[in-house]
Each structure stands twice: as C-alpha cells, then as structure tokens.
Amino acid sequence: MKLYEQAATVSCKRLNLFLREIDAIGFERVEINVREGDNLTDAYKAKSANGKVPLLELDDGSFLSETVAISRYFDELQPNDLDLFGDSVAARAKVEMWNRIVEIDGIQNAFQAFRNTTGLYKDRENCIEAWGVEAKHRVELFLPKLDKQLSQSDYVATERYTIADISAYIFVVVAINALKIEVLESYPHIKRWFEVVSSRPAMKG
Ligand SMILES: N[C@@H](CCC(=O)N[C@@H](CS)C(=O)NCC(=O)O)C(=O)O
Known part of the structure; x- marks a missing residue:
C-alpha cells in the first residue's frame, strides 16, 4: 500500500x-x-x-x-484492542455522531475560515472573505457546545478515547494556531481534556 x-x-x-x-x-x-x-x-x-x-x-x-x-x-x-471507533453498539453510534458533529461544525468551518480569509488556495478556488468571517463565527459558536459536552464526559464521544477525540484535537489546534482563538483560556473543560489527550504517546510522533 x-x-x-x-x-x-x-x-x-x-x-x-x-x-x-x-x-x-x-x-x-x-x-x-x-x-x-x-x-x-x-x-x-x-x-x-x-x-x-x-x-x-x-x-x-x-x-x-x-x-x-x-x-x-x-x-x-489490523485488529487492535483500542476500539477507536467505539467498543459497543451504543458507543460506535455515539462515536459516529460526535465525529460527524466535530467534522461538520468544527473542522469544516475552521478550514473554510482559514482558506477564505488567507486566500491560501486562491490558485484553485474562489476565496470569499465574508465566507471566511462567517465560518470563523460558526467555529466560535461550536466551541461552547464542545465545552459543554466535555463538562459531562471525560472524552468527546464516550468515557474512552476514540477517533472523535483525534478529530476534536485537530479542530482545537487549528482554532488556536490558525484562527487565533483563545480556546484554552476561554473553555475550561476543553482545556482539561486537551491536556489529557496531548499527553498521549501518539501525539509525540
Ligand atoms: N475531508 C478530507 C479533507 C482533506 C483536505 O482538505 N486536505 C487538504 C490538506 S489539509 C488538501 O489536500 N488541500 C489541498 C487542496 O485543497 O487543494 C479528509 O478528511 O481527508
């Protein structure tokens, strides 16, 4: 492969x-x-x-x-015992749900905010400043929802680490580094979770 x-x-x-x-x-x-x-x-x-x-x-x-x-x-x-897509019928459904929510409301808006405000890929797409501004606003609307979920659950989808945490981690990194949003200063539950997931060995690669 x-x-x-x-x-x-x-x-x-x-x-x-x-x-x-x-x-x-x-x-x-x-x-x-x-x-x-x-x-x-x-x-x-x-x-x-x-x-x-x-x-x-x-x-x-x-x-x-x-x-x-x-x-x-x-x-x-490569079967493994991490069950990153969930370890039960209900967990798999919750992982699917949260992974999609994070992708659609978080990652997609963050990507559109960055691409449309910076013109990074203006050689291949129309970059519309107002779209970028609105997409960043939608990221800002999504962050309190993620914070609320993390106030009720150790990890994003379930009480275990899953692919939804990987997606949410990437989303938060883009919000902080590319969109310059003060995520960790503003959202205590995201901060608590972010410190936990950042310390995983796989993050150090
Ligand atoms: N939904 C896709 C998104 C992939 C994506 O947006 N890749 C970007 C890099 S982060 C890319 O290839 N950009 C080049 C382009 O848009 O022409 C996935 O999760 O794989």
Whole structure:
C-alpha cells in the first residue's frame, strides 16, 4: 500500500495520529506538495475521489480518500484492542455522531475560515472573505457546545478515547494556531481534556 500525503497538513496530521495509535504498518509513504499543486494534476485526480491528501493506494490498485475512511480501513485490517471507533453498539453510534458533529461544525468551518480569509488556495478556488468571517463565527459558536459536552464526559464521544477525540484535537489546534482563538483560556473543560489527550504517546510522533 502507498499513502500519498503532505505530512505537515492538518488532514495528514489527523490521519497520522490515528495510524500511530494503532501502530499501523505495511504501507509506504509518498510525500507530495499540495501548495505547489501536486494534487491538481490529471494523474492525481484520476486516483483521488476528492483531489486532496491523504490518499491511500491499496494493493489491488484501487484508492481510498478521506481521513476517516482510511482510518477505518487500517483499523479493520489490523485488529487492535483500542476500539477507536467505539467498543459497543451504543458507543460506535455515539462515536459516529460526535465525529460527524466535530467534522461538520468544527473542522469544516475552521478550514473554510482559514482558506477564505488567507486566500491560501486562491490558485484553485474562489476565496470569499465574508465566507471566511462567517465560518470563523460558526467555529466560535461550536466551541461552547464542545465545552459543554466535555463538562459531562471525560472524552468527546464516550468515557474512552476514540477517533472523535483525534478529530476534536485537530479542530482545537487549528482554532488556536490558525484562527487565533483563545480556546484554552476561554473553555475550561476543553482545556482539561486537551491536556489529557496531548499527553498521549501518539501525539509525540
Ligand atoms: N475531508 C478530507 C479533507 C482533506 C483536505 O482538505 N486536505 C487538504 C490538506 S489539509 C488538501 O489536500 N488541500 C489541498 C487542496 O485543497 O487543494 C479528509 O478528511 O481527508
């Protein structure tokens, strides 16, 4: 298998947090440069359903896009006892629910805020300042909801660490570093959880 990535990008960091947790093996890494447009070529678009990184090439020559899909593939390929997608019928449903909420209300808005206000990818998309401002506002509306959830639960989806925590960790890092929101100063429950998840060995890779 081959993993096409740009390790420094947020989505690849998110996938790599998952892969390190389960000690994923059996693939080769291919570093590409999305800022320079390596993902915009016809050859890359023919492989990737969304034209982005990460992208996994399977041994049968087919391809998987989307961080969560690739995470799920490795998780089932290499059975482990971490149960990052949940350890019971109810837990799996809650992990799915929270992972989607964090992706849609958190990560997607954070990405749109950053892309539209900085014009980072203006070579390939229309960047609309007002969209970026509104997306940042929606991030600010989502943070108290995440804080409330973490006031009621040790981790984001359940009482155990799951993929929803990896997604939420990445979201909070983008909110702090890219959007300059004072998350840890403003939200005590996010701060408590963030300190716990940041100390996991997989975070140190
Ligand atoms: N929903 C996708 C998002 C992937 C994504 O947005 N990747 C970014 C890097 S963080 C990318 O490839 N950007 C290049 C571009 O948009 O052209 C996933 O989770 O894999």
